[in-house]
Amino acid sequence: MRVEDLANLAPDSDVRQAALEVERHVAAEGWDQAPRLFALVRTAALVAQQPELAGQLGDAVYTPVEQEGLPDQGSLEESLDAIAWPPAVDGCAVVVERIMLPPEAEQDVPDDPAALEAYVAAHPDRRDVRIVAAVTRDGQSHTGVRGRLPADDELLEAPDLVPNLTRALRDTLAD
Template identity: 35%
Template sequence: MTSSTDSAGAGFSQADLGNALAQCLAYTAELPWGSAPTLFALVPTAVLAQQAPDLIDPDDDSALSPIVQETGTSDLEELLTTLTWPAQVVGCALVTEITLLPPDAEADLDAALEPLLADPAAADEAARQAAHAHPEKQSARLAAGVLRAGKRVALLALRDDDAQSADLQTHPDLAPNLLDALADTFHG
């Protein structure tokens, strides 16, 4: 049985969370590009081994195990504002596709958005279309994860159809709004 500290995720490190996110990205790497975002519950591997031993490889020494969640919705904002987790879930992660643009692309986006600022939905769609049409765009998968205890990590895997493994990148300011939304699922 785990202690209440462990069930809150306090006993897990930033590296444990990063390793779980790398597992999430490895899972989604098998999915085709254009797939819907994938949500994961993060459960202590020791708890999962006790409750469902046939789901865990006996040689698995990871601290956290990601478990894919069937969401039944494509509205990510609605999902994250209504989501709650049972006590055994010490964290959660989301992998979604994003489009990266070079810094000088801001002028192109501003030109596409300016006539539509009165209509936020139209402005969002125009921004999406301008980003996808930009000749220097780069696709990536973003994995963002949080623990109940407050630890946060976001990893970025750039799309490279020729590479056998993704080069994962992170930055302290990567995806703060998504990390906040995931953290809020534990405080709702």
């Protein structure tokens, strides 16, 4: 699939705008960051509770509110399993850096976790990426993936580019 084709998969939406805001915020601080988690709260509800914020928040439907670190329980997926949002949170977003390999490299991937880590780190076609994923309680989602190189790499977007990550985020919102 070409980059131009991916643009058609990313219609504008409130959750897309929230994901883009989160991605810009994290990208401003560079690479080599730990995963970062954000609650998505309806801006109108936030202003109703804290009117002094009205001039700072703008007119976006969702305001991302960064959370203090993810629980340190191993993998990102395990950390997300430990999270349950209160009803006042309308959605959530996460930003994580990963290494991606081309599909043809998958046939040689070792089963042993230590060997896998070494294989990925040494692979000549590896690509460092930053992934942003956002979901809302009403089922909307948006995902973006940006490569580390070149420095001006385009953000590839679609509602569900990383299905396991969006599924894990949705599970944090389950009642």
